[in-house]
Amino acid sequence: MLALRWHGREDVRLDDVDAPGTPPDGSAVVEVAFNGLCGTDLHEYGHGPNMIRLDPHPLTGARPPITMGHEFSGRVVAMSRPWPGVSEGSRVAVDPCLTCGECAWCLRGDYHICARGGSLGLAADGALARFVTVPLRSLCPVPDAVSDEMAALAEPLAVGLHAATRAGVRPGDSVLVLGAGPIGLAAVLGARAAGAAAVYVSEPVRARHAAASVAGATEVFDPTSVDVRREVFLRTDRLGPRVAIDATGRPEVVDLGIRSLQRGGTIAVAGITDSVLNTDLRQVVLYERTICGSLGYNFDIPRVLGLIAAGQLDPSCLLTDVRPLTDAVDTFAELAAGGHHHLKILLRPEEN
Ligand SMILES: [Zn+2]
Ligand SMILES: [Zn+2]
Missing domain, CATH: 3.90.180.10 (Medium-chain alcohol dehydrogenases, catalytic domain)
Structure with a gap:
């Protein structure tokens, strides 16, 4: 063969x-x-x-x-x-x-x-x-x-669903997804399936904006032309999103995600690079934010198949x-x- x-x-x-x-x-x-x-x-x-x-x-x-x-x-x-x-x-x-x-x-x-x-x-x-x-x-x-x-497609979707689970997305949450490649879109779908009420997406490649909207993004921002942190802040009752999911692994993007979170919020980092994160730790400690890694999936593929069959994904x-x-x-x-x-x-x- x-x-x-x-x-x-x-x-x-x-x-x-x-x-x-x-x-x-x-x-x-x-x-x-x-x-x-x-x-x-x-x-x-x-x-x-x-x-x-x-x-x-x-x-x-x-x-x-x-x-x-x-x-x-x-x-x-x-x-x-x-x-x-x-x-x-x-x-x-x-x-x-x-x-x-x-x-x-x-x-x-x-x-x-x-x-x-x-x-x-x-x-x-x-x-x-x-x-x-x-x-x-x-x-x-x-x-x-x-x-x-x-x-x-269940495998890449499981990556997104697992990231939403790791970040603790709850019904009614506001979520910021960083990056709208396949894993970012899977994170949008995963966050929606977990009950997110609003999912904002940051993505510099304009050609990817339409797919993010189809996946369920409430609004998509180009971080090269707007202040994503401020735009999302204004749309979340001046709180910031409770959850962020990074699908880029880029330090400046993860840093944007951390700074955008509301107090007590959580960011799950699913993008993988060998970059070094350089973040003002006060942004983590003084607002009691949580940073967690999210790797692949853990019993998430059957959940994804069930959600697709049920019409929820x-x-x-x-x-x-x-x-x-x-x-x-x-x-x-x-x-x-x-x-x-x-x-x-x-x-x-x-x-x-
Ligand atoms: Zn893969
Ligand atoms: Zn083992």
């Missing part, structure tokens, strides 16, 4: 590889319907290795070349043993977290911060291929009302194109060259 494999920086190839055989104990084989590309994939392509390791991964032993792809839906075609809620033929989304199941964090249920954790598509072969082997516990059944395309605004897997190499190059007009592109493996 064809598989899009990471060989090195700016070197991804469509290779002909063996399809998975009988799944090892604890695993299943999924025939992939759709797989989305994300910023993590592009970062590995343009600047990696980052999450991909050149030495064998401590949990999986995998090393490059490695099949990418961790945001996907498909159909179970083989199982090593029965598993609750799933059988061969079931439509599934997959939680791509690979976990040891034994460390202190796994044992308390925080598998997403497992001490030895990794992800399918980075620490083991992923879903940019027709078939992928996955742990049984990662299978998330897809309700009939949710299409395969929407199910493939519509991820279709994220989807900008569907292409065959055979276009994968060109698509990586195109997105790495900057395709700001694209949010989420799904690749569809074909029978080969």
Whole structure:
């Protein structure tokens, strides 16, 4: 079968590889319907290795070349043993977290911060291929009302829902989302699904404003032309938003989020960069604000699927194109060259 494999920086190839055989104990084989590309994939392509390791991964032993792809839906075609809620033929989304199941964090249920954790598509072969082997516990059944395309978007949406949960969004809250790329839009959708009454968005790329509005933004501001802190302050009874969610990882943006919060407010930082935050700590201490990190998701993918099925979350605004897997190499190059007009592109493996 064809598989899009990471060989090195700016070197991804469509290779002909063996399809998975009988799944090892604890695993299943999924025939992939759709797989989305994300910023993590592009970062590995343009600047990696980052999450991909050149030495064998401590949990999986995998090393490059490695099949990418961790945001996907498909159909179970083989199982090593029965598993609750799933059988061969079931439509599934997959939680791509690979976990040891034994460390202190796994044992308390925080598998997403497992001490030895990794992800399918980075620490083991992923879903940019027709078939992928996955742990049984990662299978998330897809309700009939949710299409395969929407199910493939459940993973990035789970990032947004998890950030809204980490930040403690409550019904009726005012929320400021910083950045309107795919994760920022997922945060808007997640905050709305958590009951936010107003969601303000800061995003300098004008082309992204319309999608933010469709996702549920109350108002979208361009931080290069207006004082976002002041505009949101005026719209929140001169209090500031109770919650902010950063989807950029940029220090000046996180600092804006901290300073914009009302007293006692919380900001969840979901954007990942290696930047250093330089913030006046009085902005945190004197107003008793909380800063927390938000990494990926933790049992959030089934919640997202349930919300989509119930009509309380519509991820279709994220989807900008569907292409065959055979276009994968060109698509990586195109997105790495900057395709700001694209949010989420799904690749569809074909029978080969
Ligand atoms: Zn991703
Ligand atoms: Zn663990």
